[in-house]
Amino acid sequence: MKKTFYSNGKLLITGEYVVLDGAKALALPTKFGQNLIVEDAENDAFEWKSYDADGSIWYEDTILFKSVINNEQFDNSKSIKNTLIEILHEAYLTNSDFITKSKGYKIATELTFPKFWGLGTSSTLINNIAQWLKIDAFRLLRNSFGGSGYDLACAQNDTAIIYQLVAEKPTVKNISFHPIFxxxxxxxxxxxxxxxxxxxxxxxxxxxxxxxxxxxxxxxxxxxxxxxxxxxxxxxxxxxxxxxxxxxxxxxxxxxxxxxxxxxxxxxxxxxxxxxxxxxxxxxxxxxxxxxxxxxxxxxxxxx
The missing domain is CATH 3.30.70.890 (GHMP kinase, C-terminal domain)
Known part of the structure; x- marks a missing residue:
């Protein structure tokens, strides 16, 4: 059965860097984002394809279940694969069922913005994986990629937000932000x-x-x-x-x-x-x- 998940891209208007230390940040979700499409397969692996906004494949590889379970890391030429394994490994530590109770997956990611734009290729992926596996996206980010988490909050909300780390925990306030100019x-x-x-x-x-x-x-x-x-x-x-x-x-x-x-x-x-x-x-x-x-x-x- 095919399942599709979507997350919004992001732009941080105020508070860059200092959001990490508790500043209030104004962040805006974008009309652009990323889809994650999951289908069942049979080879104890993730058959992974990532599509750019123009439909071209910018990443393609097979990641074995055992590589995820063991958090196997490859040489620097496989940096994208290493990052995916790290994210999936942290997800496995939280909810192992998606590997232990599966025979494999065909995964496709589809950006609606060019990947070099920096609107949240990683954050939209992490949030989509968290939606798929019903786990905490902020915890997944913290244990894998790192960062303040404002981008995940944008991924999850369709309005402007004020984002703040209070005692290192994310707080999100939905706001109306529509400058008349x-x-x-x-x-x-x-x-x-x-x-x-x-x-x-x-x-x-x-x-x-x-x-x-x-x-x-x-x-x-x-x-x-x-x-x-x-x-x-x-x-x-x-x-x-x-x-x-x-x-x-x-x-x-x-x-x-x-x-x-x-x-x-x-x-x-x-x-x-x-x-x-x-x-x-x-x-x-x-x-x-x-x-x-x-x-x-x-x-x-x-x-x-």
């Missing part, structure tokens, strides 16, 4: 997918005493939630960029790449890649195309 908001892909794991590791290496920063970021999040003034929104995201620039000891993306942009730009998630948020009076598509960044998506085409 959304026609001035655009998402621009920076032609580079960032590794969340590497970015988090770098953050912890540079992390100062973070309490004051959390207060500042929390206050900015509140402004973004409540303002109806695009100028106030822009000033708040500038302040967010300046604060995180000091924490990370990095230039803001606007300083490093777009000093002549007539508007404001904010990094989203791991700095230096994936998408940025822009606010400007005029449609910035031609500007970014002239700079070599052709993927420019209006807010209302991206966000659920």
């Amino acid at each position: 959304s026609d001035q908001l655009f998402f621009v892909y920076l032609n580079k997918k960032q590794s969340s794991k590497a970015a988090i590791s770098s953050y912890y290496n540079k992390q100062p005493k973070i309490g004051k920063t959390i207060e500042i970021i929390d206050a900015i999040t509140e402004i973004l939630l409540n303002t109806t003034d695009p100028k106030e929104f822009a000033k708040a995201i500038i302040k967010h960029e300046v604060e995180m620039s000091q924490v990370l000891e990095q230039q803001t993306v606007q300083e490093s790449l777009f000093t002549d942009f007539n508007g404001v730009i904010k990094s989203l998630g791991a700095w230096g890649g994936d998408f940025v948020l822009t606010i400007s009076k005029d449609n910035p598509t031609e500007y970014f195309k002239s700079k070599g960044y052709p993927v420019v998506i209006p807010y209302n085409d991206m966000i659920l």
Whole structure:
């Protein structure tokens, strides 16, 4: 019998990095996501195929049940396989029935966004696996891939959320977030997918005493939630960029790449890649195309 599961992609608007230390983060589920399709098979293995948004297969392999049970790891050329085994092994430790009571599976994953966009290839997979096996997605993430978990919360919710770790446990508040100036908001892909794991590791290496920063970021999040003034929104995201620039000891993306942009730009998630948020009076598509960044998506085409 075929079973299909779906999870939303994500964008983190405020609180990147400091969400790990308890800051309130504004996160938005996207209209893009990933399907997981599960069918029974007969060879004590997972016959795995992963499809990109254009229908092409970007990953294909067979993973034996015994490799999952033993958490077998292969050389670095098999990094995707190793990650899948790690996730499935942690799932097995929580609910072994999907292996012990099965003869095998045909698995297909289908992205509705190009996998290099960084909208949650891993988080949507983990949430889909958790749905399939009826286990706690946050626990599965914590024991396998790591991270704050805001992306799982986006995967599970169809509205904007405020996400916070309280005593290291995820709290999710569904909110209404529909800026009246959304026609001035655009998402621009920076032609580079960032590794969340590497970015988090770098953050912890540079992390100062973070309490004051959390207060500042929390206050900015509140402004973004409540303002109806695009100028106030822009000033708040500038302040967010300046604060995180000091924490990370990095230039803001606007300083490093777009000093002549007539508007404001904010990094989203791991700095230096994936998408940025822009606010400007005029449609910035031609500007970014002239700079070599052709993927420019209006807010209302991206966000659920």
